[in-house]
Amino acid sequence: MSLIITYIGSKGCVIVGDKRRIGFYGPEQARERLEEELYSGKINTSEKLFKKADEHGITIKISDDAKKIRERDDVVIGEVRSKTTLETKRKRIYATTGTYSMIELLGSDVQTMKSGESAIIVFGNKYTQKLAEKSVNKFWKSKINLLEVGKIFETVMEQVALETPSVSPEHDMIIKYPKIGLKSAKELVRKTIIQDVKELSMWRDKLRENMVTTSKNIQMASKIIITGDIGTVDYVKDNEIGIILNKGIEALNKDWEVMVKPSEIIRMTIEDISNVSKGDLAVIENENLCIKRTKELLNCEFILCKSE
Known part of the structure; x- marks a missing residue:
C-alpha cells in the first residue's frame, strides 16, 4: 500500500510518498486473495475494494495519515514495509545529491544493499510501479530543475491514485539542494544508514522490552485479589x-x-x-x-x- 518516487540528480534530490495505510482483518487466505486482486490492478476504486472485501469476508480499514518519507540533515529517506506473523520487512532508500543507497531489512538486520548515482527510483507494488513509471515518462523533460521534478511527481501521484485505491491522493514531498561532492555524499549516506539502523535496533529493543513488561503486567494483574x-x-x-x-x-x-x-x-x-x-x-x-x-x-x- 505504498508509492514512493525519488529523483537523485547532480543538483539535489526530490522524494514524494503517498500516505495510505490499509488494514486487512480476516482469514489469512482470504486476505491474500484480496490483496492479490488489489495489487494486480483488478480493483481500481475504494468502492470496489470495500465490495470485494465484503465478498471475501474481510474487514478493511483505510487511513491516509502514514508518514513514509522523512529527512535527516541533507539525506531524504523513504520506506515501505510489510509485516509477517513473526517479523517486519522494510525497504528503504537513502538519497542526497548525486547518490543513493537502497537497503532491505528484516527486523533491524540489513539483508541487502544496493547503491547508485543519478536515477529515478520507484517503490511500490508492480502495478503502481508500472503506472508511475509510465506517467513519469509522459511528463519528463530533457532539461528540468528540482521544483519542476516535484511538480511532475505530484501529478504522477495524483494520477496513480485515480487508478488504484492502494495509493492515497494525499502525499508528502521533500526537496533537498545540498551542495556536496560525490565522495562526501556517499560517505554521508553511509553514515546516515548506520545511525538510522542503529536507532531502529534500539527502538525495537525498547519495544520488545515494553511488550514483555506489558505481558507480565497483564499476567500479574490477573492474580491481584479483588475480594x-x-x-x-x-x-x-x-x-x-x-x-x-x-x-x-x-x-x-x-x-x-x-x-x-x-x-x-x-x-x-x-x-x-x-x-x-x-x-x-x-x-x-x-x-x-x-x-x-x-x-x-x-x-x-x-x-x-x-x-x-
Whole structure:
C-alpha cells in the first residue's frame, strides 16, 4: 500500500510518498486473495475494494495519515514495509545529491544493499510501479530543475491514485539542494544508514522490552485479589497493625517482586486503632481493604496477590 518516487540528480534530490495505510482483518487466505486482486490492478476504486472485501469476508480499514518519507540533515529517506506473523520487512532508500543507497531489512538486520548515482527510483507494488513509471515518462523533460521534478511527481501521484485505491491522493514531498561532492555524499549516506539502523535496533529493543513488561503486567494483574479474606491481625501498636497473611496470599511491590510471603506478617496502618483487635479478620470487600468486623479501612503499600 505504498508509492514512493525519488529523483537523485547532480543538483539535489526530490522524494514524494503517498500516505495510505490499509488494514486487512480476516482469514489469512482470504486476505491474500484480496490483496492479490488489489495489487494486480483488478480493483481500481475504494468502492470496489470495500465490495470485494465484503465478498471475501474481510474487514478493511483505510487511513491516509502514514508518514513514509522523512529527512535527516541533507539525506531524504523513504520506506515501505510489510509485516509477517513473526517479523517486519522494510525497504528503504537513502538519497542526497548525486547518490543513493537502497537497503532491505528484516527486523533491524540489513539483508541487502544496493547503491547508485543519478536515477529515478520507484517503490511500490508492480502495478503502481508500472503506472508511475509510465506517467513519469509522459511528463519528463530533457532539461528540468528540482521544483519542476516535484511538480511532475505530484501529478504522477495524483494520477496513480485515480487508478488504484492502494495509493492515497494525499502525499508528502521533500526537496533537498545540498551542495556536496560525490565522495562526501556517499560517505554521508553511509553514515546516515548506520545511525538510522542503529536507532531502529534500539527502538525495537525498547519495544520488545515494553511488550514483555506489558505481558507480565497483564499476567500479574490477573492474580491481584479483588475480594476475599486476606489474613488475621497479629498485633496492634500505635497506628500500625501486623497481619498474618493467609496461605495462598502474598504481598508484592510495584515491580511485582514478592515482599511478604504467605503466613508471614505484613505491616499496615490504620486511622482508628479502637476499631481493631488482635484476631480480627482483614478482608477485601467492595474493593476496600478493611477489618471485617468494623469495616475500618487499612492502608497498605503492597499489592496483595494470589501466590503460586
